[in-house]
Amino acid sequence: MDSNSQHSTLSKTLAKIVVAGRDSQHPFSKILLGLVLIVVISFMFPHGEDREISYATGTVWVDKDLIAPFSFPLLRDQRDYEAEKSVAVQSVYPVFERAPKVQLAVQESLRGAFKAISVASAARARMLTTESREDSLAFAVLRNATPVNFTDAQWDAVARWAGPRKGGNSLASTESFLGVCLTDVLRKGILDREATRLPRRTIAIRKGTMEELISVNAVSDMVGAFSDIETRLFASFGDRDEHAAAFAVARAVLQPNLVFNQLETLRLAQAAEENVPRTTGFVQENERIVSKHDRITDEIKLKLDSYQRAKADREVGANEWKHWIGIILHVGLIVSLFAVYLFLFRKRIIRDNSKLALIALILLMETYFTALSLWVDVSQPIQYLIFVPAASMLLAIIFDSRVAFYGTVTIAFLIAGIRGNDYTIALTSLVAGTFGAYTVRDISNRTQIFRSLIFIFIGYAVSIFALSFEQFDSVSMVVTQLLFALVNAVVSPVLTYALLFFFERAFKVTTDLTFVELSDFNTPLLRELSEKAPGTFHHSMLLGSLAEAAAEATGANPILARVGAYYHDIGKMEKPEYFVENQIGTHSKHTRLRPRMSALIIASHVKEGMEMARSRGLPERVVEFIPEHHGTTRIAFFYDKAVRQAERKGTGETIQEEDFQYPGPKPRTKETGIVMLADSVEASTRALGELTPQELEDAIERMIKQRFLEGQLDDCDLTLKDLTRIKEAFLKILVGTHHQRIAYPMVPPDAVEAQEDAVAAPAVGPVPPDPAQGATSAEGQA
Numbered sequence: 001m002d003s004n005s006q007h008s009t010l011s012k013t014l015a016k017i018v019v020a021g022r023d024s025q026h027p028f029s030k031i032l033l034g035l036v037l038i039v040v041i042s043f044m045f046p047h048g049e050d051r052e053i054s055y056a057t058g059t060v061w062v063d064k065d066l067i068a069p070f071s072f073p074l075l076r077d078q079r080d081y082e083a084e085k086s087v088a089v090q091s092v093y094p095v096f097e098r099a100p101k102v103q104l105a106v107q108e109s110l111r112g113a114f115k116a117i118s119v120a121s122a123a124r125a126r127m128l129t130t131e132s133r134e135d136s137l138a139f140a141v142l143r144n145a146t147p148v149n150f151t152d153a154q155w156d157a158v159a160r161w162a163g164p165r166k167g168g169n170s171l172a173s174t175e176s177f178l179g180v181c182l183t184d185v186l187r188k189g190i191l192d193r194e195a196t197r198l199p200r201r202t203i204a205i206r207k208g209t210m211e212e213l214i215s216v217n218a219v220s221d222m223v224g225a226f227s228d229i230e231t232r233l234f235a236s237f238g239d240r241d242e243h244a245a246a247f248a249v250a251r252a253v254l255q256p257n258l259v260f261n262q263l264e265t266l267r268l269a270q271a272a273e274e275n276v277p278r279t280t281g282f283v284q285e286n287e288r289i290v291s292k293h294d295r296i297t298d299e300i301k302l303k304l305d306s307y308q309r310a311k312a313d314r315e316v317g318a319n320e321w322k323h324w325i326g327i328i329l330h331v332g333l334i335v336s337l338f339a340v341y342l343f344l345f346r347k348r349i350i351r352d353n354s355k356l357a358l359i360a361l362i363l364l365m366e367t368y369f370t371a372l373s374l375w376v377d378v379s380q381p382i383q384y385l386i387f388v389p390a391a392s393m394l395l396a397i398i399f400d401s402r403v404a405f406y407g408t409v410t411i412a413f414l415i416a417g418i419r420g421n422d423y424t425i426a427l428t429s430l431v432a433g434t435f436g437a438y439t440v441r442d443i444s445n446r447t448q449i450f451r452s453l454i455f456i457f458i459g460y461a462v463s464i465f466a467l468s469f470e471q472f473d474s475v476s477m478v479v480t481q482l483l484f485a486l487v488n489a490v491v492s493p494v495l496t497y498a499l500l501f502f503f504e505r506a507f508k509v510t511t512d513l514t515f516v517e518l519s520d521f522n523t524p525l526l527r528e529l530s531e532k533a534p535g536t537f538h539h540s541m542l543l544g545s546l547a548e549a550a551a552e553a554t555g556a557n558p559i560l561a562r563v564g565a566y567y568h569d570i571g572k573m574e575k576p577e578y579f580v581e582n583q584i585g586t587h588s589k590h591t592r593l594r595p596r597m598s599a600l601i602i603a604s605h606v607k608e609g610m611e612m613a614r615s616r617g618l619p620e621r622v623v624e625f626i627p628e629h630h631g632t633t634r635i636a637f638f639y640d641k642a643v644r645q646a647e648r649k650g651t652g653e654t655i656q657e658e659d660f661q662y663p664g665p666k667p668r669t670k671e672t673g674i675v676m677l678a679d680s681v682e683a684s685t686r687a688l689g690e691l692t693p694q695e696l697e698d699a700i701e702r703m704i705k706q707r708f709l710e711g712q713l714d715d716c717d718l719t720l721k722d723l724t725r726i727k728e729a730f731l732k733i734l735v736g737t738h739h740q741r742i743a744y745p746m747v748p749p750d751a752v753e754a755q756e757d758a759v760a761a762p763a764v765g766p767v768p769p770d771p772a773q774g775a776t777s778a779e780g781q782a
Helices: 003-022 027-044 078-090 101-130 133-145 152-162 171-188 222-236 240-253 262-274 298-315 320-345 347-351 353-375 388-398 401-418 423-439 446-471 475-506 512-518 524-532 534-554 558-567 595-615 636-649 670-687 693-709 720-737 749-760 777-781
Strands: 072-075 095-098 202-207 210-215 258-260 279-283 288-290
Touching: 027 320, 027 353, 072 298, 078 262, 095 262, 101 133, 101 152, 101 171, 101 240, 152 171, 152 240, 171 222, 171 240, 222 240, 279 298, 288 298, 320 347, 320 401, 347 353, 353 388, 353 401, 388 401, 388 423, 388 446, 388 475, 401 423, 423 446, 423 475, 446 475, 512 558, 524 534, 524 558, 534 558, 534 670, 534 720, 558 670, 595 636, 670 693, 670 720, 693 720
Parallel strands: 095 202
Antiparallel strands: 072 279, 095 258, 202 210
16 A cells, blocks of 8 residues: 555545544444543642542551561651741851952943033033023933933022022032932942841852851841932022932932842752751651551651652652553543443433533543642541532432432542542431432422532531541541531532523523423513413313323423423414414314415424514423324325315325325433323324213323324334333323313302302312313314
8 A cells, every 4th residue: 555545545434433533323432422421520639649548637547567668757747847948948148248349330320411502501501691492402312312300490599509699509519419319228238129028137148259247227228228318418409490400310329239030049049948958857767657556646647648649659650651651541441331321211311412512521520629739738528528419419409319329429420530439428418419409300400409508518418427537536627627518518509500591501401490480470471471372372281281291201300391391382472363273163263274275384483483582582302292292193184185175076186195204303311201192192182072071091102102103103202111101191180181070950150160160179180271162183183
């Protein structure tokens, strides 16, 4: 195979991988997501330090005697070591170097400044005398060349220095006086940074090879130097403008002559750190580190920490790849168990990459919290601030309680592994997380999330008490752990509440909370349905009761089935008068229409309903009910009417059955299948009028059998046992709706209503709102 063909083959292979990654149904994308999750979590595990042994000061060593397999240095406590290093660094004196050339430069700048001031002052005098434009321009040029920005009043003071005057100060005397002031402050020493910001009140001043330690108070910074000069100027210049002009010259020319040597200071600080001893002793080979049932003291913990560090250092290098492989396999085993459960029992989640990504994000969030508890070096039990209950509640609300439980077990194993196989935090997190998940499994509103606070804290408290009593923990330790657990119990519901909004929008997931909110009759869409198509509204309400009961009987989602039934016919709002349940009287809009046109109008409510649902922001899981509750069934009434008309005309016209079929698809979930059966059963039994319970049961069974034989239920997970349970659930409700009525004599209406209510009282099952005109067998299939 030549290079071109090899390159072509490689390109095609890479293209297939890219396409597979984009395809949400391709196994490659799911495997890639799982591998990325495992690798990222693996990086959360501690490296370079073996954490196989879990111990804490005050606990009891329950394993066998630990004997040192090799000699190792006894490392000091890390906090004490860091604290002493900090003290050593702070003991280093800041190093400054005296710059001898600065004084000469300042004096030279002073002479140059006064020379420029003298020339500019003379030009200003000529300008004021002649008031010519040329003299004004000349003064402007010379003023800009002066290193001092004088105000007009200060230029007047300079003019007084330059002019003939008896007594007072002249340019020469002012220059001489400023030269003395600047020399004095430079001889004292001026720091190139603020003295108040120095870490120590003593500094080291170097000049060549000589170093002198002096107090910061013996030198000045620029602020102090200017203050000294200003004080002396006040005493020598009575005129305020002359004083201001002289001070402006001093500010323009003065420079610091004590320069901070940062490199040398850092070198000395580093040397001071290195001089702090890291070890306090030595543990010999075969020396006992800790005995079984010994209480772990600070000294023993120091030995255990040193042993762990020494063991990790010995294994770094040639065996590091084994360490990485072990971590990846460790994480892979835990995550794969959860993945297998989802694959076997939650295929809907496995098929949806966005849901898998959401679960992965929740796992990463918890492992990050765990890693953070290791990175933050404090002596408090911050492991109880790993918000596992928040993850458990999110999984329960977004998916279900079983996914939440298995997810909580997975998270508990992962955080235990990251924290060095810490059984204590694994158990407490598992119990508290499970409590939190079960408190929200039947959640009906978002504020119910906050009720889980009490149960989460109970879960933590019981676990902490159990393990603390077993390990003889002190009362203060137990109280501290309970306080941190209480913080977790308070924060977890808040975190859940906030993240739920984010996940619903970012991942476009629909929770039972959303369905509960959509089931409110005051939602705009249901209110509009009740106003524009009241018959359809009442029909949908009855279907909601049927679907909810059947879903509970078959293990489907009752709230989803009910909400899907509420919105399954919203497309009828576009042309409500063409559907029999909304017609008033016996006149039908279809009387003057051809059967094919009537069928098109009836079928159009599916497309119009889907467009309306999406424009109103209904979740896709609810939109699915609109086309799937009809599947690919035939609009039988108008099909039969078309066939009869063709036979009467005798033209031999062939009626295409597909012209009278709904576009589908067939129901693909238990819930949409249940709503299809409920819609068919409700329409057919309504058209039959008064029925005995046995007749009603036979009618329900015939309709369910018909849909089954038509193959409409082939794509959903309903079993034959489920169909039997659905029939029984429908019967309980429809018996109450179709109870027989007594034929009353001609009596006042109020007497009839009273007697009918008395007879209807013992009816079996809930009686939903009477859908008025109901649905005929023709429109029922529509």
